[in-house]
Amino acid sequence: MALCLEGLDTxxxxxxxxxxxxxTHPLIALGNSLPWTQLAGPVIADLKKTTAKGYWWLGRKLQVxxxxxxxxxxKIYDLTDRQTEYWIRDNAAFQLFCGKLSIKNWHAPDHTKIEEFRSRLSPETQRYLANALAQFAVQLGFANPEETxxxxxxxxxxxxxxxxxxxMVKLCGMATKVLGYLKKKTRALIPDNLSIDLKAVRSKAREYWFAPKNKDREQKNAVFKELHHLVKQQMKPVIDLFQSLDPGRYKRLPWNIQRSIDQINGHGWRYLLDVAHFVRNGxxxxxxxxxxxxxxVACITKGKLQKMHEFGRTIQLGRIKGNFLFILKCMDVQMPDRSIFPQFIEEHSKLFGQGTLKSLATDKGYYRRKNLTEGWAFRPGRADQTRLTRRAGDDA
Known part of the structure; x- marks a missing residue:
């Protein structure tokens, strides 16, 4: 085998x-197949109503x-904002897909603007985009909705x-921040003796956090009760003051101070009463x-060893053959699997046509006898999966 050493020192x-x-490049074919005007309709509506001051026609034009x-x-390549910016700047196919030759004064978007654009889209608009792409994939022959x-x-x-x-420590921290600002920027509004002993609160919290594991449970509960009593004692006069603020003075405060006041007034005292319920009843x-x-936000337990408790909301997803997703409308933070099954059938029929679905694979969380009375038969699969198939002659 001969070796070429050219270019090693260049x-x-x-x-x-x-x-x-x-x-024939996949991105070029996809870009020519998508109805951009139709997809941009809900996006433009969101962009017009999510500006900070309500004036969407001012400033530099946003290239939708x-x-x-x-x-x-x-979404296709599962990229971060910075990765998306890099590949648009570096990849010719990405640039053409983003309309380089069809837009005057074309430019690669900055990663901060990519994040800002995405955050201004409502959850319903993002769901519409995902479901619309699945529908177009079926129309173009890239996906088959019969198997889901x-x-x-x-x-x-x-x-x-x-x-x-x-x-509780966060609540006291927010109140301390607001009190410090009001004492500095306003006159004769905050009494000199009104303050929060944040150092004492954090000290008591550390006593609870770093208690030895072999310490008696009743002793730890006693420390927690002392922490709750201290926070409640410190926060009561502060919450009373914030709730009595003059509306005119409140509107002149910075947005971050207003947000902290809203959170304290709206949830602070109610939260402390809920903690008191735990202290009394366990x-x-x-x-x-x-x-x-x-x-x-809800505490969701799905039995995963690595994640016993997850905090957020449940999203229900469907995947049709061809690896395209459609998303069910999120009506509740929990969205339990068993009760949500009929809505999946209804959403599939709405997107891909009545009677199109022939086979549906699920895990056992969706299985219950009531779901099988709607023209479906249960057939066991793997240990962690079941498959529902439409009975012969049923088209419901």
Whole structure:
């Protein structure tokens, strides 16, 4: 075997290189097949109503075609915002898919704008985009809706582990921040003697957190009760003051101070009363909040060894043959598998036509006898999977 050693010592330099992207490239074929105008309708409506001041026609124009294509690329290849920006700048096929030759003054979007665009889309719009893509895939012959798998997943919320000791310290921290701002920026509004001993609260919380594992449970509960009593004592006059703020003065406060006041007024005292219920009875109060900034969050237990408790909301997903997903509308944070099964059948019929579904694979969480009375027969599969098939002659 001969060896070529050419170029080992050559320094690299920048050059203009022409790259040929054929019309048969998958991204080119996909870009030509998608009805961009139809897909952009709900997106434009969201962009118009999610601006900070309500004036969507001011400032630099947002190229919807570029950002919508970047959104699809991010979902197709499971990219982060920075990875999406890098590949659009570096990959010719990505650039053509994002409309480089069809948009005047085309530019690759920055990763911060990619994140901002995505965050301004409502959950219902994002669900519409996913379901519409699945429908187009069926129309173009890339997917077959007769065979479908369904499963649920947990969309975890952006919250830390919601232990009561941690939340009580956070509540005092928010109140301390607001009091410090009001004392500095307002005159004769905050009494000089009104403050929160945050150091004492954190000290008592550390005593509870770092208690030895072999310490008696009753002693740990006594420390927790002392922490709750201290926080309640410190927060009561502060909450009374925040609730009595003049509306005119409140509107002149910065947005982050207003947000903290809203969270304290809206949930602070109610939360402390719910913790008091736990102190007295040893059981959680139904509906107790898990975070001050995120309310639609539930504790979900799916029996996973590595994740015994997940905090967020359940999302129900369907996958048709061809590896395209459709998403069920999220009506509740829990969305239990067994009761949600009929809605899957209804959503599939709405998207792909009545009677199209012939075979449906699920895990055993969806199985119950009531679901089999709707023209479906149960056939065991693997240890962790079942399959529902339509009975002969049934078209419901």
């Amino acid at each position: 320094k690299l330099s920048g050059h203009v290189i022409s790259v040929s992207v054929l019309e 075609r570029i950002h919508l294509a970047a959104y699809f690329l991010q 798998d369904i499963d649920s997943t947990v969309q975890e919320a952006n919250v830390s582990y919601p232990s009561d000791a941690n939340l 059981t959680l109060k139904t509906g107790k909040i898990l975070a001050f900034h995120a309310q639609e």
